[in-house]
Amino acid sequence: SQTIHQWPATLVQPVGSPLSLECTVEGTSNPNLYWYRQAAGRGLQLLFYSVGIGQISSEVPQNLSASRPQDRQFILSSKKLLLSDSGFYLCALGGRLTFANTEAFFGQGTRLTVV
């Protein structure tokens, strides 16, 4: 079965510090991978998605970046964090696109607080 590993679960970082959140998946190959951010009490905002190694689509201009160095690894990064980067970051796994079966399955999330 497909599983998603996301770490760390919580993170407190000072403004201006770098960020690296890692997501790895198991039980599938060539998946679509997604990074979402959820502000407190709000919906999920799609940040990046990737359909393959080295292929990144950015949805929202910001000081975050994403990389996919391996088929089952998706990394969210920042060189300098802002206070507004605080939130709940979720990695998701989607099936290889066909007409059907494109559900997204989520990891447990990383709660980032920038202080």
Added chain:
Amino acid sequence: GQQLNQSPQSMFIQEGEDVSMNCTSSSIFNTWLWYKQDPGEGPVLLIALYKAGELTSNGRLTAQFGITRKDSFLNISASIPSDVGIYFCAGQLRSSASKIIFGSGTRLSIRP
């Protein structure tokens, strides 16, 4: 950009009542998804819909993919305390096959 309009934003109902929430968009979707999120957790998939007009049930939950491909609803029958949480609709756009976007959520609270 594309948006999903989810309503209501919140609901406060009596235990045992039925619940209905919906999502609409000006864009056409290939897939509609409904998720529930508990505090501090990632969303969990409840129901996935793949065809216009499709009606699918999962226990007390029923969801439908609108005929126009621009809307979907979720019904919960005979609500119980564990139904409390935030429900999200999500969809995969026909115009951008790999993107899955989310509505803003419906927060469900239940009076015992």
